[in-house]
Each structure stands twice: as structure tokens, then as C-alpha cells.
Amino acid sequence: MRFGVVVFPGTWSDRDCGWVVEHVLGEELRYLWHKDRDLAGVDCVILPGGFSYGDYLRAGAIARFSPVMESVREFADGGGLVWGICNGFQILCEAGLLPGALVRNAGSEFRCQWSHLVCDDAGSAFSNRLSRGQVIRVPISHGEGNYQADPATLSRIEQGGQVVFRYCDETGRLADGANPNGSAHHIAGIRNERGNVLGMMPHPERCAEPELGGTDGRLLFESALHAARERVPA
Amino acid sequence: MNVAVPSDEKLREVALTRAEYHSIVDQLGREPNDLELGMFGVLWSEHCSYKTSRPLLRRFPSGGERVLQGPGENAGVVDIGYGLAVAFKVESHNHPSAIEPYQGAATGVGGILRDVIAMGARPVALLDSLRFGPLPGSRRHLEGVVAGVGGYGNCMGIPTVGGEIYFDESYRGNPLVNAMCVGIVRQDQLKRAGTGRSGDSLILAGAPAGRDGIHAASFASLELDGSSEQRRPAVQVGNPFMEKCLLEACQEALDLEGVRAVQDLGAAGLTSAVAECAAKAEAGASIEIDRVPRRERGMTPYEVMLSESQERMLLIVEPGWEERVGAVFDRWDLEAVRIGSITGDGRLQIVERGVDVAAVPVRVLADGAPLRHPVSRAPEPAPTPSAPEPAEDAGATLVRLLGGPNLCSRRPVFRRYDHMVGNATLLPPGGDAAVLRVAGTPAALAMTIDGNGRYCRLDPLIGAEIAVCEAARNIVATGATPLAVTDCLNFGNPDRPEVFWQLERAVDGISRACEALGLPVVSGNVSLYNESEQGAIDPTPVIGMVGLLEDASRRVPQALQAEGDFVLLVGENAGGLEGSELAAREYGVQTGRPPVLDLLKEQAVQDLVLQASRQGLLRSAHDVAEGGLLVALAECCIWSGIGVRCSALQADGEVRQDAVFFGEAQSRFIVSATSHGLPELQSLARGLKVDLTLLGLAGGDRVEFDGQLSVPLSELRTAWDRGLEADA
Numbered sequence: 001m002r003f004g005v006v007v008f009p010g011t012w013s014d015r016d017c018g019w020v021v022e023h024v025l026g027e028e029l030r031y032l033w034h035k036d037r038d039l040a041g042v043d044c045v046i047l048p049g050g051f052s053y054g055d056y057l058r059a060g061a062i063a064r065f066s067p068v069m070e071s072v073r074e075f076a077d078g079g080g081l082v083w084g085i086c087n088g089f090q091i092l093c094e095a096g097l098l099p100g101a102l103v104r105n106a107g108s109e110f111r112c113q114w115s116h117l118v119c120d121d122a123g124s125a126f127s128n129r130l131s132r133g134q135v136i137r138v139p140i141s142h143g144e145g146n147y148q149a150d151p152a153t154l155s156r157i158e159q160g161g162q163v164v165f166r167y168c169d170e171t172g173r174l175a176d177g178a179n180p181n182g183s184a185h186h187i188a189g190i191r192n193e194r195g196n197v198l199g200m201m202p203h204p205e206r207c208a209e210p211e212l213g214g215t216d217g218r219l220l221f222e223s224a225l226h227a228a229r230e231r232v233p234a
Numbered sequence: 235m236n237v238a239v240p241s242d243e244k245l246r247e248v249a250l251t252r253a254e255y256h257s258i259v260d261q262l263g264r265e266p267n268d269l270e271l272g273m274f275g276v277l278w279s280e281h282c283s284y285k286t287s288r289p290l291l292r293r294f295p296s297g298g299e300r301v302l303q304g305p306g307e308n309a310g311v312v313d314i315g316y317g318l319a320v321a322f323k324v325e326s327h328n329h330p331s332a333i334e335p336y337q338g339a340a341t342g343v344g345g346i347l348r349d350v351i352a353m354g355a356r357p358v359a360l361l362d363s364l365r366f367g368p369l370p371g372s373r374r375h376l377e378g379v380v381a382g383v384g385g386y387g388n389c390m391g392i393p394t395v396g397g398e399i400y401f402d403e404s405y406r407g408n409p410l411v412n413a414m415c416v417g418i419v420r421q422d423q424l425k426r427a428g429t430g431r432s433g434d435s436l437i438l439a440g441a442p443a444g445r446d447g448i449h450a451a452s453f454a455s456l457e458l459d460g461s462s463e464q465r466r467p468a469v470q471v472g473n474p475f476m477e478k479c480l481l482e483a484c485q486e487a488l489d490l491e492g493v494r495a496v497q498d499l500g501a502a503g504l505t506s507a508v509a510e511c512a513a514k515a516e517a518g519a520s521i522e523i524d525r526v527p528r529r530e531r532g533m534t535p536y537e538v539m540l541s542e543s544q545e546r547m548l549l550i551v552e553p554g555w556e557e558r559v560g561a562v563f564d565r566w567d568l569e570a571v572r573i574g575s576i577t578g579d580g581r582l583q584i585v586e587r588g589v590d591v592a593a594v595p596v597r598v599l600a601d602g603a604p605l606r607h608p609v610s611r612a613p614e615p616a617p618t619p620s621a622p623e624p625a626e627d628a629g630a631t632l633v634r635l636l637g638g639p640n641l642c643s644r645r646p647v648f649r650r651y652d653h654m655v656g657n658a659t660l661l662p663p664g665g666d667a668a669v670l671r672v673a674g675t676p677a678a679l680a681m682t683i684d685g686n687g688r689y690c691r692l693d694p695l696i697g698a699e700i701a702v703c704e705a706a707r708n709i710v711a712t713g714a715t716p717l718a719v720t721d722c723l724n725f726g727n728p729d730r731p732e733v734f735w736q737l738e739r740a741v742d743g744i745s746r747a748c749e750a751l752g753l754p755v756v757s758g759n760v761s762l763y764n765e766s767e768q769g770a771i772d773p774t775p776v777i778g779m780v781g782l783l784e785d786a787s788r789r790v791p792q793a794l795q796a797e798g799d800f801v802l803l804v805g806e807n808a809g810g811l812e813g814s815e816l817a818a819r820e821y822g823v824q825t826g827r828p829p830v831l832d833l834l835k836e837q838a839v840q841d842l843v844l845q846a847s848r849q850g851l852l853r854s855a856h857d858v859a860e861g862g863l864l865v866a867l868a869e870c871c872i873w874s875g876i877g878v879r880c881s882a883l884q885a886d887g888e889v890r891q892d893a894v895f896f897g898e899a900q901s902r903f904i905v906s907a908t909s910h911g912l913p914e915l916q917s918l919a920r921g922l923k924v925d926l927t928l929l930g931l932a933g934g935d936r937v938e939f940d941g942q943l944s945v946p947l948s949e950l951r952t953a954w955d956r957g958l959e960a961d962a
Contacts, residue, residue, distance in 0.1 A: 012390070012478070055389075112651060
């Protein structure tokens with residue numbers, strides 16, 4: 001399978017995502033430059049973490065206008081797998097590929113720490129190797145990861161089963177202390193209706209090897225592999 | 235010659251003395267014009283010229299078979315095998331952080347990153363050593379500095395993996411912010427500033443010049459006083475996004491054969507960058523000042539040459555490669571402009587609209603500052619403190635110490651730093667040293683930064699020796715072998731004889747400890763004039779150290795690992811209370827002698843821990859530092875969630891019971907081992923003649939010493955967790 005990792009100026013999880021694709025999974029990797037429209041025939045596009053364009057306006061607000069995003073949108077519309085991690089999630093929301101927005105963390109501090117996530121939807125392209133209710137441990141690292149949407153949108157994504165991951169405690173409970181950024185409904189990751197686009201704030205690429213403290217992130221990469229194999233070309 | 239010396243006010247503006255002015259005139263054979271005088275001011279500042287400290291710094295051991303680059307370059311470089319090397323350096327940004335905590339700290343991080351980038355390395359980690367006045371008064375500074383460090387490092391995507399924070403009255407008016415960067419470079423891509431040749435192009439890349447930071451280097455070489463607030467414009471503003479682009483573009487540019495060297499623009503801006511490149515190449519340079527990109531209108535050559543606008547790099551490029559270099563920066567949407575060239579005449583020449591506006595010998599500018607030899611005088615010894623009554627309840631004392639601002643958990647700080655980006659962090663911040671794997675090899679690097687102003691105040695020589703040894707212990711505790719040192723010497727005004735004496739003693743202490751442990755000092759920084767209206771700071775040499783773990787899987791954690799493991803003390807259970815956190819915090823005693831340090835013993839203890847970790851005999855290891863044995867042991871328990879049951883620990887002879895528990899005797903570790911590994915560990919200790927005391931067994935949910943104390947782990951954990959939030 002060929003993964004494409006998009007590089008915007010200010011992106012920094014590109015190398016970590018690339019490392020997991022090439023060295024942990026042994027799959028094919030292409031870096032996709034933000035100024036290029038060519039997606040190099042990849043099966044899955046990863047929009048990695050970072051501070052694209054410095055995030056000086058709003059996180060992800062400028063990146064959505066870049067040439068590569070036009071192609072990513074077409075690719076997603078055609079059913080291609082698109083995975084936004086951290087800043088990539090913010091970009092997907094800004095680009096309208098996912099509903100809602102990520103705002104400043106409640107408490108306003110940057111947070112880098114391990115978090116527990118409960119899987120609420122095992123149907124997406126990036127969670128099909130998990131089961132509903134499964135708790136995984138994945139690090140977060142962001143200052144603007146507080147997911148918010150208007151009540152109508154929230155109820156629509158809840159009813160549509162589009163919430164894929166929620167912050168929880170180690171037992172899977174949505175305890176107050178287990179929401180590191182104040183996200184509505186403890187939302188850590190959502191998918192589009194079709195299930196081929198996922199945005200999430202936590203960093204699965206940071207926990208795909210035991211020596212880095214955990215391997216749960218690998219399940220998400222393997223889900224993508226599975227989804228790509230299953231997918232009938234559009 | 236009849237010399238018209240400028241007014242005192244003018245000399246103060248450029249921070250030069252009358253004698254220095256005369257020396258400039260002598261060496262030039264004429265009076266400098268205003269632009270030239272400004273350039274001399276910044277380059278002859280202590281910050282750039284080391285005119286006071288240079289004679290002392292020669293005492294440091296700096297060679298070694300692994301050393302690829304010692305002091306004098308942008309960063310020190312040490313061979314780590316596999317064709318790779320580690321480049322690292324620590325630098326202070328004290329005065330800017332005192333005035334403007336967020337930007338001061340942020341640009342401190344930005345500056346040290348560029349030093350490492352300039353060696354051709356990719357930065358892989360940041361560490362920082364921070365010192366403030368007591369809480370709650372220093373809360374604003376703490377918050378601002380932490381936000382600034384995080385704001386810059388997080389945006390760059392370089393993990394901040396270690397550091398230290400310390401609160402003491404002496405830093406109230408002059409906090410210390412020392413930032414260290416560690417990078418990895420392929421040995422065949424190592425760059426040095428002095429490789430330019432006559433005819434090479436000078437290409438300036440990155441941000442345009444503004445009026446920020448003019449005379450910041452001179453400002454760093456003055457004491458802080460009431461007027462310092464007015465120097466706010468001398469504090470630069472950081473743009474980490476631009477630096478991230480600059481980093482990536484420089485990495486790409488360094489792959490081009492025609493790029494000979496990269497030099498960062500730091501203190502003294504373009505003046506220093508050009509002068510250093512030219513001086514090291516034993517050449518000259520010519521700058522067409524009109525070509526330097528600016529972001530403000532009407533800037534004079536003086537302002538352009540002295541601007542310390544951040545996020546800029548100077549590239550020395552073989553003729554014919556300019557366009558290819560330009561294309562790389564263009565891809566990253568960065569400006570890269572040819573501003574001049576290396577010349578053969580040994581002069582730094584500034585040309586404005588075809589007219590020379592400055593022309594001075596590079597050698598005089600870069601190396602001509604007369605060395606200063608201030609008077610050195612030992613201070614009157616403080617009276618020996620009387621022995622305080624020991625606290626009765628060791629358990630309660632332990633809870634208070636762990637909850638105190640100097641010993642409590644730093645998690646509220648380091649969770650604001652991205653310490654995982656890069657997928658390399660094997661041992662995260664919070665322990666003795668961070669350990670990062672080296673991609674593509676089985677090896678890992680351990681890194682730490684450490685200092686102790688209190689010991690150094692009591693005796694700068696012993697305090698500095700301890701700082702080196704403790705940093706080495708941090709490295710050794712992880713199973714890594716210490717490789718080399720970078721140091722940041724934070725002191726007061728060296729024109730005070732007592733301060734210069736402190737500086738001399740501390741340099742000797744670092745030298746002695748480094749020689750004993752076989753460690754070269756490969757880079758460093760000197761920050762003098764750390765004074766405020768309340769006087770000089772405690773002498774604070776800060777030691778950054780990097781170690782190598784040949785086999786990353788052999789790394790040793792600090793936390794206890796399993797119930798039933800034996801818990802042992804490596805090293806002697808001896809010593810007094812003077813200089814300890816207990817004495818200062820619980821008894822209010824700030825005088826006395828620092829702990830005794832025996833460098834031979836230190837070596838043996840470190841050897842034992844290293845050999846034992848290589849043989850896989852250690853389940854955990856943690857060095858005993860501030861707060862003594864009980865605090866170190868409690869930390870091992872808190873990190874793991876496993877308690878410890880120990881038999882009573884009795885004082886030998888004249889040692890007080892509270893000194894047994896909380897005294898800061900040196901050269902000690904807490905280790906744990908399985909019953910299987912214990913006999914071998916004991917025989918290893920006998921062979922090296924190192925004391926090894928069985929303290930007890932890991933297990934339960936309390937820290938217990940039979941009949942002496944028993945504290946629930948939960949109580950220790952709560953105090954430790956919340957210490958930094960409490961306003962005490």
C-alpha cells in the first residue's frame with residue numbers, strides 16, 4: 001500500500017508518520033508537497049501534525065487553500081482514504097471535509113501527555129481493527145484541540161455514529177478529569193458520513209512501537225491497510 | 235595621536251570603556267566612525283568576545299578521541315559511531331528573559347537551535363535550565379518563560395526532553411534561562427564556519443532585518459537596573475514558524491556541494507556572523523548593505539549591521555551555486571539574497587551605494603578586544619552555622635520536602651512541552667536524564683542539564699565539581715556512558731573581586747571534575763553581569779551533558795520495576811546537612827560547607843553502575859541528589875506506584891539521623907535488582923571497593939523504615955504532584 005504524507009511549511013509530524021509507514025509497517029511512502037496537485041497515486045493521504053503556515057490565523061486556516069488540498073478534496077470525494085492527525089484534523093475541519101472546529105484548549109495550556117481513547121465506531125477506514133468500546137492509549141500534543149460544533153452538528157454526528165474516538169479514563173469511562181482539552185462530548189476524533197475521512201487530535205504515529213511506550217497506534221495504521229485492501233477502486 | 239574620546243554616554247551606549255576605545259584607535263591607527271564603533275561595541279562585549287572569561291576557559295580539558303569539534307565553533311561535536319556525530323551547546327538568555335519572559339525564553343531557544351543547525355546538524359532535542367526567585371512572586375516569570383520555551387520548541391517540532399527548575403532568593407531580580415540543543419549530524423556533512431575562501435558568496439537567508447535587538451549583546455553585558463525596562467526594544471521577537479522553514483531549507487541546502495558553511499545570526503547579528511566567518515577563514519568580507527532585506531523603512535547601515543532580528547542564517551557559497559541555493563529557499567518561501575562576498579584583504583568592508591561606510595581589519599574586530607584581568611578575592615568566610623535541632627518526624631519532613639518547589643514534580647511544566655515529537659524519546663523528561671534513540675542504529679543518546687547554585691555559593695570549586703558529577707550521574711543512571719560537556723557560566727559582575735574569584739574557582743572545579751571523569755568541554759557560553767538592585771546571583775555554572783548508550787535496549791529506568799526486587803544504596807551513607815535542601819528549607823540555614831566530594835570515589839561509584847547496567851544487573855537506577863536518600867527513594871516509588879519496606883537505617887558514629895535521611899552526601903545512587911542479580915552486583919561492588927547497602931524490598935503502598943517512618947505513597951504522591959501549584 002502507498003501512503004502519502006502531506007508536507008506544509010510548518011508541518012512536523014511528517015517524518016514520524018513516514019517513519020511508521022516505512023520502518024514499522026514496511027509500506028510504500030511518498031511525501032506530498034503542499035504546492036503540488038499530484039497525489040502520486042497514493043492509497044491513503046495523511047495530513048500530519050504541526051503548525052502549518054505557523055497557525056498564525058487559526059490552526060489549519062491557511063493550509064486549506066493550498067493546491068494539494070484541492071486534490072485531497074477530490075480524492076476524498078472519490079472515496080479515497082484521508083487521515084488528519086492533530087493539525088491535519090484542524091485542516092480537515094477548516095476545509096469543510098469534516099464538521100466542527102478545534103479551538104484553544106480549555107485551560108488554554110498546551111498539553112503533551114498520554115491519553116486514553118474509547119473507540120465509539122469501529123466502522124471507519126481507520127478503526128476497523130478495533131472493536132466498539134475498546135480503550136486505547138495514545139499521546140496528545142496540542143494547544144488547540146478542543147473540539148466544538150453547534151448543537152445541530154453535534155447531534156447529527158452523534159446520531160450518524162461519526163464520533164470515532166472519545167477521551168476517557170483507563171477503564172473507558174468519560175470521566176471529567178479524562179477530557180484533556182475540554183472537547184464537546186469528549187470528542188477526540190470524528191469521521192465523515194462515508195467513513196473514508198478521519199480527523200483526530202491524538203498522535204497514533206507516536207505509539208506504534210513498544211519502546212516508545214505503546215503500540216495501540218499501530219491498530220489504526222493496520223485499519224487503513226485493511227480498508228485500502230477492501231476498497232473497490234471508484 | 236590626539237584622540238577625541240566620545241562622551242561617556244556614547245561609550246555606555248556601546249558598552250565600551252575608555253581604555254577599550256583607546257585600544258581600538260591604536261589598532262586601527264585612526265578613530266572609528268559611528269558604525270565601526272557600534273560594531274566594536276557588540277563584538278567586544280563580554281557576550282561575544284569573552285574578554286574576561288577567555289583566559290579562564292583555556293583551563294578546560296577540551297580534547298579527546300571522540301571530539302570532532304571543540305570550543306570556538308557554533309556547537310561542540312562528538313563522534314557517536316555509525317558515521318554520525320552529536321552536536322550540542324547550551325546558551326543563556328538571562329537578561330532578555332528578565333525583561334520580557336516569553337520572548338526572551340522563546341528567542342533563547344531559537345538561538346541555540348540555529349547554533350546546532352549551523353554545524354549541519356538536525357536538532358533532535360532541547361533542554362532548559364531555569365532559575366527564578368521564590369514563588370509566588372516569580373509566578374509571572376515562570377509562566378512566561380515556560381510558555382516561551384514551549385511556544386518555540388513546540389512549533390518547531392523539536393522535543394523538549396529535559397531540564398531543571400530551581401527557586402532561590404538570589405535569582406529574584408535576575409532569573410536564569412539557559413537553553414541547550416542537541417543535534418545529530420552525518421560526519422561527512424559537518425560544517426564549520428571557517429571554510430570560506432576569497433570570492434565565495436555570502437547569502438543571507440530568512441527574515442528581513444528590523445530594528446529589534448539592537449545592542450542586545452551589549453545589554454547582556456550590563457547589570458540589570460531600573461533603566462533595564464527601557465531596554466525592552468533590545469529584546470528580540472521570535473517567529474518559530476519561520477525558523478522551522480529555515481531549518482528545513484538549510485538541511486536541503488547543505489546537501490548541495492557548493493554550500494561550504496552556514497553561520498547563524500545570533501548575538502550581534504550580521505556583524506558577528508560575517509566577522510566570525512571571515513576571521514575563522516583568515517580572510518575578509520565585503521557587504522553591500524543595500525542588499526540586506528529589511529522590514530522597516532529608513533534603517534541606517536548601523537541599524538542593519540547591529541539588528542538582532544531572529545531567524546536568519548548566513549550561507550557561504552562557492553561561486554556559481556548561488557542560484558541553486560536560492561531555489562531551495564524559494565521553495566520554502568524564504569528570501570535568500572547575496573549580500574556580499576568573502577575577500578582576500580582581511581578587512582570587513584561595508585559598502586552603501588558604492589561608498590565604503592566602514593572598513594576595519596576583521597582580526598581586530600573579532601579578536602582584538604583586550605583581555606581583562608579583574609582582581610580576584612575570596613570573600614570573608616561565613617560563620618559556621620550552629621547545628622539545628624533535628625526535626626522529629628522524618629515522614630512529615632519527607633512529605634514537606636517532596637512538596638517543596640525545588641523537589642516537587644515538574645510534570646505541570648513538561649507536559650506543556652512536546653517531548654515526544656521525533657519518535658525517539660525512550661525515557662521522557664522527569665527522571666535523571668532523557669534517553670533518545672538514534673534512528674538507524676542500535677544506539678541511544680542520554681542527555682541532561684544540571685547546576686546547583688547553593689553549593690556553588692558555599693564553595694564555587696566544590697559546587698562546580700558537584701555539578702559536573704551530578705550531571706554525569708544523571709547520564710550513568712540510564713546506563714549511558716558520559717561523552718562530553720557543554721557549560722553555561724552564569725555569574726555576577728566580574729569586576730567585583732568576589733565574583734571574579736567565584737568564576738575562577740568554578741572554572742577550576744569544572745576542569746578538575748571533567749579531568750577526573752575523562753570528559754571534554756566541547757562548547758559553552760558565559761553569562762556575566764547577572765545582577766540586579768539586590769546584588770549578584772549565586773554563582774551558577776550549569777552543566778549540559780550528553781552520553782552514549784551503545785545498546786538502547788540496555789537503558790535503565792529510574793522507577794522501581796516489580797514488587798520483591800531488592801532496593802539498594804550505592805555509595806556511602808555518610809555526611810552532614812550543610813548545603814542541603816533540608817537545612818535551607820526546614821531549618822533556614824543557608825551557610826556552611828557544601829557536601830564533600832571525592833572524585834576517585836565518584837569514578838568508582840559511576841563505574842559500578844555502568845558495569846552493572848551493561849551486565850543487565852540493574853532493574854532501576856536513580857541518583858541521590860537534592861533532598862538526599864529519602865527523597866530519591868520516594869521518587870523511585872512515586873514513579874512506579876510501588877512502595878518499599880526497609881529495615882531501620884541507623885546513623886554511624888557522629889552522623890545525625892536527619893543527615894542519614896536527608897543529607898546530600900555525594901556519589902550515591904538508589905538501585906534495584908532481582909534476587910538473581912544481587913550476588914553478582916555485590917561481588918562487582920566488592921571488586922570496585924564501592925559501598926553497597928541493602929535498604930529493603932520493593933512492595934506495598936508505603937515508604938517504610940522499620941520503627942522510623944511509614945508514609946503512604948498516596949500522600950507522598952499528592953504532595954509531590956501539587957508542589958509547583960502551591961504558592962509556597
